[in-house]
Amino acid sequence: MKKISLFTTTLLLLIFAACRDENLVTEVEEEEEEEQEIVDMTDYSDWDDATHSSAATLNYDMVFNQSEVLRFDITIDSDDWTSMQSNLSSILSSGSSRPGESLDFDDPSFYPCSFKFNDTEWYHVGIRYKGNSSLQSTYRSGLKKFSFKLDFDEFEDDYPAIKNQRFYGFKQLNLKNNYLDASEMREKVGADLFRQFGLASPQTAFCVVYVDYGSGPQYYGVYTIVEEVDDSVIKTQFADGSGNLYKPDGDAASFASGSYDTSEMELKTNEDSANYSDVRALYDIINSSERTSDVEAWKTKLEAVFNVDVFLKYLAANNIIQNWDTYGLMTHNYYLYNNPDNSMLTWIPWDNNEAFQTGKNGGALSLGMSEVSSSWPLIKYIIAQPEYEAIYEGYLQQFIDEVFVPADIISTYSTYYDLIKEYVYAEVSGYSFLSNDSQFDSAVETLKTHVQTRNNLVESYLN
Known part of the structure; x- marks a missing residue:
């Protein structure tokens, strides 16, 4: 048997000691990271079962209020906001498409935000940009009025205190930006008409959105709240919501x-x-x-x-x-x-x-x-x-x-015009698809003409 020299033995001992020390350092660093992950200084004093719990009944009257324009305030940490913009830029900076054509790209990432309504806070709510061609076009035009998707328990693994957090029973909601709609009401009226005709279709309502990412609340304009199909539409508009x-x-x-x-x-x-x-x-x-x-x-x-x-x-x-x-x-x-x-x-x-x-x-x-x-x-x-x-x-x-009865639909358009007019007029450059207030007025009048024209055309087609 060959003898191991004193030099070789010493060298092996030194290598073993170095590896042991490195492992100890790694273990300490991992423990420190784990300790950082569980720190949660949030004040959850606004949490209430009727407003935040998954056991709460879906409150359509509150979330899809048909007689008021709701106000939502979203606050995002400045670093998260920067990451949110970088994420969107990286997704949309390459490729091009014709208007209305879909591009194959992953959904933008969710980021945590504080979501407030009626002076009540929902905590660590997931928010991301949504859309395809509308998202691309809004981004490339330099406008900030993007559509958003909200998920109220997206970050429950990071913050166990919000496990199964809901917004009056709803897990997800869509805040749609009324892209290229000068009337700001097509999204709502279309969904409502389908549902009135006996088809499954999301509930909708009007809202205004304010976003604060470090410089105070910025008015983002008039949005349409649209119910999420896989969250509550299939559960409430079908007898059994367990299907594919x-x-x-x-x-x-x-x-x-x-x-x-x-x-x-x-x-x-x-x-x-x-x-x-x-x-x-x-x-x-x-x-x-x-x-x-x-x-x-x-x-x-x-x-x-x-x-x-x-x-x-x-x-x-x-x-x-x-x-x-x-x-x-x-x-x-x-x-x-x-x-x-x-x-x-x-x-x-x-x-x-x-x-x-x-x-x-x-x-x-x-x-x-x-x-x-x-x-x-x-x-x-x-x-x-x-x-x-x-x-x-x-x-x-x-x-x-x-359903599409001219007198009824024209009355609906007039009601919605009166309801949202002051909020549409308050939209500001960079956060609106409108150049002036008269575009809104004109678009609503065009809708009123459209319903009668289409009725006449149907009657002519059938007779």
Whole structure:
């Protein structure tokens, strides 16, 4: 056996001691980091079960107050605000798109904020920017009036005291910026009309937003509060809210032949058990050759997986009010909910800020939709069936008879005008899509003319 020299032995002992000391330093540093993570100096004195607890009943009368403009105050630490801007810049600084076209990018990150309403605080609320084309356009125009998403328990792992924090029962809310809507009311009116017509659609209300990131509250203008579909819409507007909820976005949202892609079928519920068999079944059936070889068998299979009646009802309402930024022209802005009551995918409309106008990229769809190609099979193949076309036309008549009634809608526009006028007039440059007050006045008058024009057009189309 070879002997180990005194020099070698000494060297090994020194190396061992150095490694031991380094490990000790690392352990001390990790312990210090853990101690820093658990320090929470927040005063939670505003916490109350009726306002903050997940056990509280959803308070629609408070959160979606129809007779007042609510005020929300958001305060963000200056360092978090800087990080929030850097995060947004890094996401949107590359790539480009045409108006209304979606880009494939990750959602901006959440940051903690203090959220106040009626002098009551909600703590460490997650806030992030939201949107796609509207987010890009607002950013690149240099405006600050962004849309926000709020998540009231986003940071519960960091702050256990806010576990399951809610805002009058709501976990998430959207503060939508009324992008390119001089009337500031299209988002609200569109969602309300769909719901009045018996379709699942979010609740909405008007609010104003102030943001303080170190220099005092800055007025961000008039926003529309929009209910989150996967938070409370499917729980309150369906008998069973446990089904799969999808938010398609991208080519796959068209359901055109060859477009199927699960990565573009964002699953908002039941993520851990996802197999996408329901949306796959709809894709396979809508593009099946049985549509021409055995149409009755095709319709039977289609109606087993897709609520065709709801879709036809939606098409009627959507085409009358004119909404160019949705299916048939754009591959986004709708949800599909697999209703456990009947195992059928059910259409839920989303994003109405650019409705009630002819629109861009060739304009909104015509009432007859004859211009729609096979690139949009849910319209093209369904409306080609005489039985379905007759149902659709019946819904056209019903919508103008019962919901989109000129006298009623014009009265609604006047009520909302009076409600939000002073807040719209108070918007300031850099935080508004308006150049002057008269743009708001003119936009509301245009909406009043629009409802009568569309009613006349429907009557002419049907007769």
